[in-house]
Amino acid sequence: MPSSDPTIVIDRLRFTYPGIDGHPPSGSKPLIENFSLTLNAGDRCLLVGSNGAGKTTILKILGGKHMVEPHMVRVLGRSAFHDTALTVSGDLCYLGGEWRRDMAFAGFDVPIQMAVSAEKLIFGVGGVDPKRRVELINILDIDLSWKMHKVSDGQRRRVQICMGLLKAYKVLLLDEITVDLDVLARANLLKFLRRECEERGATIIYATHIFDGLEDWPSHMVYVSHGKLQISMPMDKIKEISKLSLMRTVESWLRKERDEERLRRRERKANGLPEFEERIEESRVTGDPAHSAVRVINNGWAAGRLNSTVAGEENFLFSSNRVLRQ
Numbered sequence: 001m002p003s004s005d006p007t008i009v010i011d012r013l014r015f016t017y018p019g020i021d022g023h024p025p026s027g028s029k030p031l032i033e034n035f036s037l038t039l040n041a042g043d044r045c046l047l048v049g050s051n052g053a054g055k056t057t058i059l060k061i062l063g064g065k066h067m068v069e070p071h072m073v074r075v076l077g078r079s080a081f082h083d084t085a086l087t088v089s090g091d092l093c094y095l096g097g098e099w100r101r102d103m104a105f106a107g108f109d110v111p112i113q114m115a116v117s118a119e120k121l122i123f124g125v126g127g128v129d130p131k132r133r134v135e136l137i138n139i140l141d142i143d144l145s146w147k148m149h150k151v152s153d154g155q156r157r158r159v160q161i162c163m164g165l166l167k168a169y170k171v172l173l174l175d176e177i178t179v180d181l182d183v184l185a186r187a188n189l190l191k192f193l194r195r196e197c198e199e200r201g202a203t204i205i206y207a208t209h210i211f212d213g214l215e216d217w218p219s220h221m222v223y224v225s226h227g228k229l230q231i232s233m234p235m236d237k238i239k240e241i242s243k244l245s246l247m248r249t250v251e252s253w254l255r256k257e258r259d260e261e262r263l264r265r266r267e268r269k270a271n272g273l274p275e276f277e278e279r280i281e282e283s284r285v286t287g288d289p290a291h292s293a294v295r296v297i298n299n300g301w302a303a304g305r306l307n308s309t310v311a312g313e314e315n316f317l318f319s320s321n322r323v324l325r326q
């Protein structure tokens with residue numbers, strides 16, 4: 001029986017990406033601010049927002065990849081960053097950006113395109129219920145003899161998703177993982193995920209820009225803009241308020257946000273200010289490159305259990321910051 005305690009509690013979350021010394025650059029504005037959300041066992045929450053709104057950041061914080069104060073984010077009553085047993089046990093599972101590029105296999109990062117069979121990869125994941133494994137192989141229609149360096153992107157993704165879902169998680173965080181899947185594979189996967197919530201009481205947060213086949217999937221919707229929670233509602237409430245389809249509803253929210261943003265930019269410009277708000281990083285200021293000749297070389301490196309890629313090649317104007325939890 002699933003416990004009646006909430007599975008996810010976010011309480012006035014505030015987060016700023018760390019600078020080179022592991023601390024937020026002084027004077028920087030938090031990326032995520034005053035963000036609260038509670039979800040229970042069985043909830044399927046769609047996380048939506050425009051590019052750069054903060055969805056991935058929120059999922060990574062929930063997945064224990066960024067450090068925040070322990071009381072701000074509780075997953076299954078624990079702090080994911082401080083309590084590594086949450087992810088090690090498989091109770092908390094995060095499938096997102098880095099996972100799409102490399103995959104965690106038996107505790108190691110191995111390239112997704114190596115000359116190895118799907119069978120070897122899938123059966124290499126230990127501590128798995130064999131019935132669940134067979135079910136996932138069928139749902140994702142995987143041919144176990146596929147060699148990973150000779151399959152299509154979508155086929156490779158199916159193997160990867162299968163591996164990611166093998167353990168019976170209690171909380172699953174999905175950062176758009178279905179981009180390469182064909183319509184059938186995506187529909188089957190969504191059906192499977194829904195059943196996981198209904199029958200096992202799993203909680204899923206799914207960040208996506210693709211609304212095909214999602215009309216009746218979520219139990220909750222969360223809309224985030226500029227790191228702030230705009231809407232958090234059960235799906236039936238959303239349907240009461242908006243008579244539009246899910247995609248059109250989200251489109252109307254984003255259009256309104258963009259129009260307001262454009263108006264703000266026009267006003268800034270009219271007042272002689274730079275059109276785009278300047279962002280403070282380290283002791284340097286970045287923003288509209290036309291207004292700032294400064295190159296950004298900070299990569300959010302923080303000591304301890306955080307690492308990051310280091311850019312700073314001569315021709316790079318902007319680095320793609322990446323702070324990862326090992």
Ligand SMILES: Nc1ncnc2c1ncn2[C@@H]1O[C@H](COP(=O)(O)OP(=O)(O)OP(=O)(O)O)[C@@H](O)[C@H]1O
Nearest residue numbers: 017031050051052053054055056057300321322323
């Ligand atoms: N490592 C980092 N260091 C500093 N800023 C970052 C870092 N990663 C992301 N950001 C900034 O945080 C903001 C939110 O990024 P995030 O990836 O969470 O957005 P998103 O909603 O997932 O966007 P998308 O829909 O494009 O995936 C962006 O403005 C981005 O520039």
